[in-house]
Amino acid sequence: MSLFTVDKAKCRKDGFCAAECPVQIIRIEASSKLPVLIEGGEERCINCGHCVAVCPHQAFRLSSMALEDCPELPQGWELAPEQVSQLLKARRSIRVYKEDPVSEEIFLKVLDAARYAPSGMNRQPLRWLIIREPQKVQELARLTIDWMRALIKDNSPLAQSLRAENLVLAWDKGQDLICRRAPHLVVPYGLKEDFTALGAATIALTYLELAALPFELGTCWAGYANMALNKYPLAREFTGISKRCDFLGAMMIGYPKLKYYRFPLRNVPQIKWI
Numbered sequence: 001m002s003l004f005t006v007d008k009a010k011c012r013k014d015g016f017c018a019a020e021c022p023v024q025i026i027r028i029e030a031s032s033k034l035p036v037l038i039e040g041g042e043e044r045c046i047n048c049g050h051c052v053a054v055c056p057h058q059a060f061r062l063s064s065m066a067l068e069d070c071p072e073l074p075q076g077w078e079l080a081p082e083q084v085s086q087l088l089k090a091r092r093s094i095r096v097y098k099e100d101p102v103s104e105e106i107f108l109k110v111l112d113a114a115r116y117a118p119s120g121m122n123r124q125p126l127r128w129l130i131i132r133e134p135q136k137v138q139e140l141a142r143l144t145i146d147w148m149r150a151l152i153k154d155n156s157p158l159a160q161s162l163r164a165e166n167l168v169l170a171w172d173k174g175q176d177l178i179c180r181r182a183p184h185l186v187v188p189y190g191l192k193e194d195f196t197a198l199g200a201a202t203i204a205l206t207y208l209e210l211a212a213l214p215f216e217l218g219t220c221w222a223g224y225a226n227m228a229l230n231k232y233p234l235a236r237e238f239t240g241i242s243k244r245c246d247f248l249g250a251m252m253i254g255y256p257k258l259k260y261y262r263f264p265l266r267n268v269p270q271i272k273w274i
């Protein structure tokens with residue numbers, strides 16, 4: 001089957017598909033003015049679907065992406081700049097959670113938005129581990145503390161940089177500074193050799209944090225747990241994820257117990273204009 005087909009009756013010969021293609025595999029034929037695939041184009045296609053998305057006339061069809069499966073953009077849903085700015089500025093790292101669980105349905109809705117995060121060459125290299133059982137999140141927090149105890153015992157410089165002693169001390173007093181007793185943890189992972197995966201995961205988790213807001217969910221990066229997952233074999237074993245993969249981030253998620261009433265201050269951007 002060819003990579004794409006063009007409905008000649010619908011095509012207005014505007015060339016939008018060719019102009020948009022990030023890997024420039026669509027050429028406008030001189031005589032017909034219709035889009036055609038360049039030689040060897042199949043191998044270069046990154047399946048981003050921009051050609052389909054940018055065609056106003058539903059004339060462009062990718063064999064891998066049925067037009068019917070690509071929903072039309074709703075009109076009139078554009079947000080005002082102030083609304084977007086408020087959404088971004090009002091997100092906080094949440095460290096005090098209710099015990100209420102997040103339903104599978106809501107998890108799937110949030111991940112549905114996160115999968116639209118950009119990824120290098122549109123590789124979409126991520127897989128997701130969702131630790132849903134609160135006791136399992138606590139088990140991972142405990143494993144992270146076990147790892148920190150070992151770092152302290154070995155006099156590892158990492159123990160100092162992580163201030164591991166404080167974290168262990170707090171744990172021994174019944175305080176979880178690792179996963180903050182969040183009910184759930186979301187962990188993207190990907191193949192070690194995929195050089196696009198870490199960037200993709202960072203952006204996807206950022207999408208996830210924002211996508212969670214309208215569901216009144218709160219999130220917080222779990223940096224310590226993420227390190228333990230990658231560096232402590234028992235933590236990896238706990239997940240059952242292959243050694244061929246890296247854990248590319250970890251995020252607590254749940255319903256916040258507290259509300260915020262103000263924006264905290266952040267540094268003004270340091271800019272060099274050229």
Ligand SMILES: Cc1cc2nc3c(=O)[nH]c(=O)nc-3n(C[C@H](O)[C@H](O)[C@H](O)COP(=O)(O)O)c2cc1C
Pocket residue numbers: 091092093094095177178220221222223224225
């Ligand atoms: C990569 C990364 C790792 C983080 N790890 C932790 C963590 O392990 N525990 C924690 O409480 N917060 C963690 N944070 C949250 C930051 O402390 C937080 O983003 C920062 O204090 C600013 O607060 P805000 O997110 O509410 O604006 C992490 C943030 C990032 C980006």
